[in-house]
Amino acid sequence: MSLAAEAFVSQMAAAEPWPENATLYQPLKEEQILLSDCASSLAVQTYLKMCGLPVQVVCKTNAEFMSPSGKIPFIHVGNQVVSELGPIVQFTKAKGHSLSDGLDDVQRAEMKAYMELVNNMLLTSELYIQWCDDATAAEVYEDVSQCCQALSQRLGTQPFFFNKQPTELDALVFGHLFTILTTRLTSSELAERVRSYSNLLTFCRRIEQTYFEDKNS
Amino acid sequence: MGTVHAKSLDPLPMHGRDLGMNPDDLSDHQEPEQEAKQEILENKDVVVQHVNVQGLGRTKEDLLGYEISDVFQAKNLIDVMKRAHVARQKLLRLGVFKDVEVLIDTSEGSDALPNGLDVTFEVTEIKRVTGSYNTMVGNNEGSMVLGLKLPNLFGRAEKLTFQFSYGTKETSYGLSFFKPQPGFFERNLTLNAYKVTGQFPWSSLKETDRGLSAELNFPVGWTSHSLKWEGVWRELGCLARSASFAVREESGHSLKSALSHTMSIDSRNSAIFPNRGALLRINQELAGYTGGDASFLKEDFELQLNRRLFWDSVLSASFWGGMLYPLGGQPSCIADRFYLGGPTSVRGFGMYSIGPQSEGDYLGGEAYWAGGLHLYTPLPFRPGRGGFGDLFRTHFFLNAGNLCNLNYGEGPQAHLQKLAECIRWSYGAGIVLRLGNIARLELNYCVPMGVQSGDRICDGVQFGAGIRFL
Numbered sequence: 001m002s003l004a005a006e007a008f009v010s011q012m013a014a015a016e017p018w019p020e021n022a023t024l025y026q027p028l029k030e031e032q033i034l035l036s037d038c039a040s041s042l043a044v045q046t047y048l049k050m051c052g053l054p055v056q057v058v059c060k061t062n063a064e065f066m067s068p069s070g071k072i073p074f075i076h077v078g079n080q081v082v083s084e085l086g087p088i089v090q091f092t093k094a095k096g097h098s099l100s101d102g103l104d105d106v107q108r109a110e111m112k113a114y115m116e117l118v119n120n121m122l123l124t125s126e127l128y129i130q131w132c133d134d135a136t137a138a139e140v141y142e143d144v145s146q147c148c149q150a151l152s153q154r155l156g157t158q159p160f161f162f163n164k165q166p167t168e169l170d171a172l173v174f175g176h177l178f179t180i181l182t183t184r185l186t187s188s189e190l191a192e193r194v195r196s197y198s199n200l201l202t203f204c205r206r207i208e209q210t211y212f213e214d215k216n217s
Numbered sequence: 218m219g220t221v222h223a224k225s226l227d228p229l230p231m232h233g234r235d236l237g238m239n240p241d242d243l244s245d246h247q248e249p250e251q252e253a254k255q256e257i258l259e260n261k262d263v264v265v266q267h268v269n270v271q272g273l274g275r276t277k278e279d280l281l282g283y284e285i286s287d288v289f290q291a292k293n294l295i296d297v298m299k300r301a302h303v304a305r306q307k308l309l310r311l312g313v314f315k316d317v318e319v320l321i322d323t324s325e326g327s328d329a330l331p332n333g334l335d336v337t338f339e340v341t342e343i344k345r346v347t348g349s350y351n352t353m354v355g356n357n358e359g360s361m362v363l364g365l366k367l368p369n370l371f372g373r374a375e376k377l378t379f380q381f382s383y384g385t386k387e388t389s390y391g392l393s394f395f396k397p398q399p400g401f402f403e404r405n406l407t408l409n410a411y412k413v414t415g416q417f418p419w420s421s422l423k424e425t426d427r428g429l430s431a432e433l434n435f436p437v438g439w440t441s442h443s444l445k446w447e448g449v450w451r452e453l454g455c456l457a458r459s460a461s462f463a464v465r466e467e468s469g470h471s472l473k474s475a476l477s478h479t480m481s482i483d484s485r486n487s488a489i490f491p492n493r494g495a496l497l498r499i500n501q502e503l504a505g506y507t508g509g510d511a512s513f514l515k516e517d518f519e520l521q522l523n524r525r526l527f528w529d530s531v532l533s534a535s536f537w538g539g540m541l542y543p544l545g546g547q548p549s550c551i552a553d554r555f556y557l558g559g560p561t562s563v564r565g566f567g568m569y570s571i572g573p574q575s576e577g578d579y580l581g582g583e584a585y586w587a588g589g590l591h592l593y594t595p596l597p598f599r600p601g602r603g604g605f606g607d608l609f610r611t612h613f614f615l616n617a618g619n620l621c622n623l624n625y626g627e628g629p630q631a632h633l634q635k636l637a638e639c640i641r642w643s644y645g646a647g648i649v650l651r652l653g654n655i656a657r658l659e660l661n662y663c664v665p666m667g668v669q670s671g672d673r674i675c676d677g678v679q680f681g682a683g684i685r686f687l
Contacts, residue, residue: 060466061466061469062466062469062470065453065454065468065470066465066466066468066469067471068455068458076462079576081462081465206448
């Protein structure tokens with residue numbers, strides 16, 4: 001399809017309401033998924049829960065090949081397929097659901113900056129941990145500490161990064177930190193560094209309780 | 218329409234030099250000569266004392282022993298000529314000689330008998346290496362094809378072929394080694410290693426196969442059999458962003474390791490425009506028991522009957538069918554299923570555009586049948602008779618078929634019922650052109666009927682090129 005046709009179809013799709021059978025695809029949880037992919041997938045799931053959009057999680061071994069961009073997770077909504085947090089946020093915004101509408105321009109820019117920080121530091125360190133494991137480890141752990149310090153300072157004692165309302169930044173940070181804290185790795189150095197910031201720990205716990213444990217009740 | 222790549226067959230195993238000549242024509246040619254000689258020489262007893270082969274280079278002599286040994290049995294001159302002719306054909310079909318000439322002479326030398334004969338085969342060996350270079354253009358893609366052939370590699374009719382195709386979109390290559398059993402050419406082994414890529418716009422699918430295969434061919438009585446093991450690493454992907462989700466779900470890598478067996482009986486007098494005879498080919502494939510992800514049992518068959526009618530016209534009936542039974546509880550893969558429709562199967566419908574589909578992408582089916590009835594006649598008023606005109610035929614056809622998925626829990630009655638409902642069929646007429654001894658081109662006017670929702674039709678004029686037609 002040409003770009004114009006694609007844009008037209010996207011616009012038509014934007015007019016449709018969020019269906020009941022929206023699905024999120026990721027690789028298998030126990031045997032297959034990588035640390036960084038797990039974090040990304042959790043971030044997207046958290047974001048959708050924060051928006052109040054129901055989505056069913058399906059694990060498939062060929063999820064990364066099914067994705068149009070090759071990256072996971074991706075969601076299948078109606079007959080649209082969208083992958084990665086950035087485009088998914090845009091997609092939900094087109095359907096009228098957004099978490100960052102209440103922010104003014106300065107705050108939005110700040111949010112984007114923090115999201116880039118997380119992607120550059122935390123994501124890179126996760127990729128490093130899962131693929132290599134050698135001499136530059138010290139630098140990697142330093143980066144993680146710095147990132148966590150910046151996030152911790154920004155969060156302070158607030159419930160969310162932008163005070164009362166959760167935004168995509170909260171989803172992204174939760175996704176990464178929760179995965180680092182709960183995944184068993186060969187060395188627990190990464191988790192230790194994150195644990196040393198207590199307000200980030202409480203933040204993770206709070207998000208987990210609010211959005212993920214209500215399934216059981 | 219896809220590209221057609223017709224590769225010429227070497228002179229193995231059926232008809233010697235492949236210039237589209239019918240063996241019927243050859244024997245017709247010999248008869249009158251022999252009639253005249255028979256009157257004079259019929260009663261003269263001869264003994265074949267020596268059979269020589271001259272001109273051998275790298276070919277090993279033990280290979281030829283089997284082909285020429287029959288000549289020693291000849292009792293009279295006519296017999297010698299017949300057996301020498303048969304031996305010449307056998308030598309040519311090995312694929313190691315460019316030319317074979319037969320020389321029959323009286324014996325000379327100290328041990329020569331008065332009625333002794335010497336038969337000499339003067340052979341010219343094929344070159345050690347032949348190369349070819351072609352460019353192909355078709356379907357918005359151009360490619361360069363390089364071929365390399367090493368016949369008679371170690372002196373016993375082994376052949377090594379290498380083909381490399383470099384295109385704007387895809388690259389593929391293949392290496393093949395062929396070894397016949399000395400003395401029994403029809404029993405042979407072929408080893409292949411290949412990477413091929415294909416694009417299937419009717420399913421919005423692209424497939425890359427990297428594989429190895431080993432194939433053993435052997436005749437048993439009237440039938441010829443083939444046993445093959447194939448191991449393929451398959452990579453499927455979406456051809457376009459707009460591919461349907463059903464096709465998207467099939468993307469990824471999988472491994473198929475399959476054993477297959479084919480039995481065929483072919484009594485036709487030609488592969489392309491047979492006047493008489495029949496073809497029956499039955500093939501089964503079992504995947505999954507020698508490793509790999511794909512696990513299924515696949516059966517398919519092909520039947521063709523030909524009969525000559527009045528005025529040089531031929532009536533031909535063909536019937537195809539197949540079934541795929543997934544084992545191990547997994548659903549079947551889109552790359553293993555059957556497809557139906559197009560100028561080479563049920564005419565009047567789009568290429569492989571019959572049957573189960575999702576958002577315009579055809580997914581194939583697990584069971585199918587297809588039948589065709591043709592009346593072939595020479596061109597009206599027979600232009601170019603005896604030459605170019607003989608490559609053409611007009612044909613009137615009736616095609617029918619069905620493709621669907623069966624619910625294997627139910628019994629055979631239910632299966633037959635499902636295959637019998639929603640039959641697609643078509644009729645029409647057109648012109649067929651023969652290309653060499655393997656391929657044909659068709660230009661038809663088709664009228665599709667029994668069209669179900671979801672099928673794509675191609676009514677009116679349809680062009681087709683290929684090797685296997687319904």
